[in-house]
Amino acid sequence: MSKEKTKLMNIEDLLYEDLVLFDVEAENSDELLTNLSDVLTKKKFVKNSFKNAIINREKVFPTGLPSPGVKVAIPHTDAEHVLNSCITIAKLKKPIKFIEMGTSSNILDIELVFMLAVNAPKDQLTVLQNIMNTLSNKKLLLELKKADTSKKVIDIIKNNN
Template identity: 35%
Template sequence: MDLDLIALNVEAEDPKSVIRELGTRMLAKNYVKDTYIDAVLERESKLPTGLDLGEFCVAIPHTNTEHVNISNFAIGILKNPVEFHSMSEPTKTLKIGLVFLLAVKDPASQVGLLGNLMKIFQNVDLMKNIRHATTKQEVDDLLDFIQI
């Protein structure tokens, strides 16, 4: 994982600011096109990506492959939770502490990436360790099994 795509203690007011923060990191490294951030924001407004995992709530904003140069993902560990709308109940909001911003170039690889993310989301100890990580390297070590 690219350490520049890991953001610790992100201070954000709303989903848009989180997506912009993480998307700007991807754009700076040329993983995504300049249309990517706006496309993610547009998609999130129509198809929200908040997931209630019980002990944790996460969001996995993303957009179509045409806005991506190279597949990758950014992770934001939020200083304070931000309200995202729920994927399963769009009128409901969830307090999100972790955001995985996805950029997938090959649609076929999206299934594998989502499968790996679900393994993370189902592992409460791993989620706690990510949430409480104090360095980017620590997050990278915890997620080193993810293939993009």
């Protein structure tokens, strides 16, 4: 299951087909983060503490991005809650409201979520920066939105990194 390496700088090292989820539904961001955390807990990527940590962090440090074409959120939390690093990609059935990063009240309708679980504190910032660079590409985001299989989603990301 795990693809752990000593260095986790590349996004593609953190992608797993079974963590690319389609038509994900939730009433709000808390419910979404709960559901995604439960998937990672069952698959032994994160500790039981991950769920509360990521929900609480999102309240204090929102992760919604007004990215071009498709609005994205990149929720994440501290490495101490992670067993095996990964990125969960959730394509939402209908947009969910997240607060924009760097604001306390600007609401964005998020369509795509990249939930980061990184177990090495030194790699977290690098992975976050790499994701943000990737997500600033409007063409890539629109391709991701249209992709209909996990393999296509991962290939799009790999081919644009």
